[in-house]
Amino acid sequence: MSKLKVNFNILIYLFSIFLYSQTPSTKYSxxxxxxxxxxxxxxxxxxxxxxxxxxxxxxxxxxxxxxxxxxxxxxxxxxxxxxxxxxxxxxxxxxxxxxxxxxxxxxxxxxxxxxxxxxxxxxxxxxxxxxxxxxxxxxxxxxxxxxxxxxxxxxxxxxxxxxxxxxxxxxxxxxxxxxxxxxxxxxxxxxxxxxxxxxxxxxxxxxxxxxxxxxxxxxxxxxxxxxxxxxxKRKASLNMSVVEENKSEFKKALAYRKESAQWKDSLNNQNKVWALADYEKKFAVAQKQKQIKVLEIENELKNAQRNTLFFSAIGLLLILTGGVYLYAQKVKNGKIILRQKNKLDELNATKDQLFSIVSHDLRSSVNALKTSNSKLSATLETKNYDELNHLIIQNSSIANGTYSLLDNLLHWALLQTKQLYFHKESIHLHSVIQQIEYNYKPLLLEKSITFENSVSKNIFLFVDLDSLKIVFRNLLDNAIKFSNENGQITFSANEIDSDFCQVIIQDTGIGMNENTIKELLYEGELLAKKGNSEIIGTGLGLQLCKQMIKKNSGTFEIESELNKGTKMILTFPKTK
Structure with a gap:
């Protein structure tokens, strides 16, 4: 094929202004x-x-x-x-x-x-x-x-x-x-x-x-x-006509030439239409400007008549607005004072409850530890090793209880003052329960309590890990405390739907009556006395659990009968 003589017009693309930054930090055009x-x-x-x-x-x-x-x-x-x-x-x-x-x-x-x-x-x-x-x-x-x-x-x-x-x-x-x-x-x-x-x-x-x-x-x-x-379109069809001429396809070349001419005519017509439209637009704008000037003169006359009435109305409106504003501010301040008073009353009540807990439970724990230590010293002199072992276990139990109380007090105080950090993430439920079981193994062995983790390994919750551990520790601690020797504690799970999962903590302990359940579920109740008069709990751990479950978008229920054990039912969102 012979060389085609083409008008050598290279397309050069020129753009108006584009950003081309020297550093990644420049993000503006x-x-x-x-x-x-x-x-x-x-x-x-x-x-x-x-x-x-x-x-x-x-x-x-x-x-x-x-x-x-x-x-x-x-x-x-x-x-x-x-x-x-x-x-x-x-x-x-x-x-x-x-x-x-x-x-x-x-x-x-x-x-x-x-x-x-x-x-x-x-x-x-x-x-x-x-x-x-x-x-x-x-x-x-x-x-x-x-x-x-x-x-x-x-x-x-x-x-x-x-x-x-x-x-x-x-x-x-x-x-x-x-x-x-x-x-x-x-x-x-x-x-x-x-x-x-x-x-x-x-x-x-x-x-x-x-x-x-x-x-x-x-x-x-x-x-x-x-x-x-x-x-x-014109240039593309023109190029094709030259291609067909080069191939000696003159009919096709002529057709492409005609098409190119048609597009050229269309382009000229389009330019004429645009030029005419631009002229008509300018003429319409000029006519509109004349009308606007006439209207401006008329408006000036009307505005002069309206100004007096307008400013009078504005003055009256300002006076009325000022009165309404002052009254609204008075009502608002009254509501703020009332809310602050109620909040202060709540804080004072909380402070009194905390002092009661600290003065009663800590004093009792320290006193029990002091008495047990005296017995321990006496037993060391008599070399009664069985009694000595019993006292050491008792001291450990008192220390663990006191530590748990102080830990709950700390977290409860942080929660009340909104200083506790929450970070929700995907948590493997089975692994968390295994870790809690490991931490409480000595207490479980001490009372010969069987622990069963029957939670599926495929369940993932979307919660804050630290608060979930606090909830499980407190509920397991309560289950151990109120279970008899040779009892059983079971962790199980039930997937309600695609969004939520139930976690059930069941024990075979002393249980509780309906009144005790209502007292524990009542918001703000700190002190709670169980049916067994020798076992007194502050209720602080359970109150802390309820608040942390709520912050994790969960729910909390209790099912129990006296001497038949207790079932704690927690609902948490699953990882999607």
Missing amino acids: FNEVLNKKAIEFKEETNFNKAQFFFINKKWDSTLVYSMKQLSSSNNKELVNYCHYLRGNSFRQLKLFQEAKKELNLVSKSFAFYPLVNKHLGETLLELREFEKAIYHFKEIEKIPRKNIIDYKISIIYQNLGICYLHLNQFIEAEEYLFKSLKIQETDGDIIHLIGIYNDIANLYYTQYKDKQAIIYFEKAYDLSKKTTDFDV
């Missing part, structure tokens, strides 16, 4: 930063006007006020911004030599210098200074991809390919064009894809590889059917 600089340097009138016109794409006005700013100020930061604005404005006006001069005046310390490289590369490409353009595009390519924000690296690859194509360095051109194609096929931007297909086709035609080139011209043409851009 150039225009956003420019707005912030205008606020920061609000006293610099010329700079503010230049940035306003630049954002609104008024390039001539941008050039005027940026030059005034450069003439009136030596601030290095603003000088860089002004040269950058001028370079972009000249580029938009197709004055590429002037754009090149201005962009070269921007210091490399400029926060958006990668954008300077981008625009310099595109400007030099327009000026056909391809090797210099490659240098600036390569500088951008060095920046890590993760630092590119709101900018398409595929366009840099495409422009590098175009530069190498103009320099007849076909291997490099092919490498970059296909790198760009890979990214653009993922992005799915039709206009850009058509452009890269045409660039690759031109690459192959330049090397007389007509068969490969035709494939990409056809791809560009097929894809152009999906766009509404008449100019893109």
